[in-house]
Amino acid sequence: MNIAVKGLTKFIRKQYILTDVQLSFTGVYGLLGPNGAGKTTLMKVLAGLEDFQDGNVYADDDLISRSSYVKRTDVIGYMSQDFMVYPELTIYEVLEHIAHLQGEKPINIPTIINKVVEDVNLSVYTHKKMKALSGGMRRRVGIAQLLLRNPSVLLFDEPTAGLDIEERIRFRNLLKKLGQTHTVIISSHLVEDIEFLCTHIGIIREGHVLFEGTPSELKSLAKDIIYEISVKPEELDQVIYSEDVIQMDDEDTHINVRVFSENSDKGSRVKPRLMDGYLALLKEVRHE
Numbered sequence: 001m002n003i004a005v006k007g008l009t010k011f012i013r014k015q016y017i018l019t020d021v022q023l024s025f026t027g028v029y030g031l032l033g034p035n036g037a038g039k040t041t042l043m044k045v046l047a048g049l050e051d052f053q054d055g056n057v058y059a060d061d062d063l064i065s066r067s068s069y070v071k072r073t074d075v076i077g078y079m080s081q082d083f084m085v086y087p088e089l090t091i092y093e094v095l096e097h098i099a100h101l102q103g104e105k106p107i108n109i110p111t112i113i114n115k116v117v118e119d120v121n122l123s124v125y126t127h128k129k130m131k132a133l134s135g136g137m138r139r140r141v142g143i144a145q146l147l148l149r150n151p152s153v154l155l156f157d158e159p160t161a162g163l164d165i166e167e168r169i170r171f172r173n174l175l176k177k178l179g180q181t182h183t184v185i186i187s188s189h190l191v192e193d194i195e196f197l198c199t200h201i202g203i204i205r206e207g208h209v210l211f212e213g214t215p216s217e218l219k220s221l222a223k224d225i226i227y228e229i230s231v232k233p234e235e236l237d238q239v240i241y242s243e244d245v246i247q248m249d250d251e252d253t254h255i256n257v258r259v260f261s262e263n264s265d266k267g268s269r270v271k272p273r274l275m276d277g278y279l280a281l282l283k284e285v286r287h288e
């Protein structure tokens, strides 16, 4: 199922949070933007958790919400950054409780729970108490409880924030797997997560859409303007001072400095990465 928004506008008192937002969410969709761009607000609007003043939300071309708050928990599952409930209950007990609240027949509950814990790779941990779980495991329980309802669209707000590197990789792999069976929308300011996971990307800034397209379309915004310069450690200060630096990689004997440049005779032109396209877009907007 695809979700789309048209003309979406939200303000709180006199401050516009989202302005005439038009986006079409499909595949594994990455919603990127700097802090305060409006990503969380947009995700909550999609989930039916926040009201808005103008515009429409569609699911597969059917209007599901017009300028108002409509709860769509049967279609859309939303997960905020963390999931911490009932610390004294085990994973199984939490899921059992939620399944009961949803009105599942008691006889079906064990089968349903076994399926969702398998989907999120928690089958061997169901006896563990919530309070004993790591951040990544708690988030996986959060996904499991969403899957109990079997929504077609899963929304994740900053899903890997605060996870250590191993958990982040495990969690990203899980999101990739879920993307094979669901429409997945991920909001993040980490280009790295989006690069690994997403087939489509939307970029917002200060509540306005700046870009929507594929990862290669985003990369192409930095076509022909990315150079790599190899410098000795003692030359680094001079390069930082004179060039528009994106990234530096320390290679023991020298440092590879990635820069924006229209024409650099000091380095070699390289293929743009997603980060380059994203930064090129933000630079362009800043200069307008």
Ligand SMILES: Nc1ncnc2c1ncn2[C@@H]1O[C@H](COP(=O)(O)OP(=O)(O)OP(=O)(O)O)[C@@H](O)[C@H]1O
Binding pocket: 012, 015, 017, 033, 034, 035, 036, 037, 038, 039, 040, 041, 042, 189
């Ligand atoms: N309830 C509210 N009242 C007033 N301002 C709000 C409210 N909710 C959000 N905002 C403002 O709306 C803007 C967008 O916030 P939002 O949290 O959606 O952005 P974000 O892109 O998710 O940012 P971050 O990555 O920092 O979480 C910010 O300027 C924020 O201060």
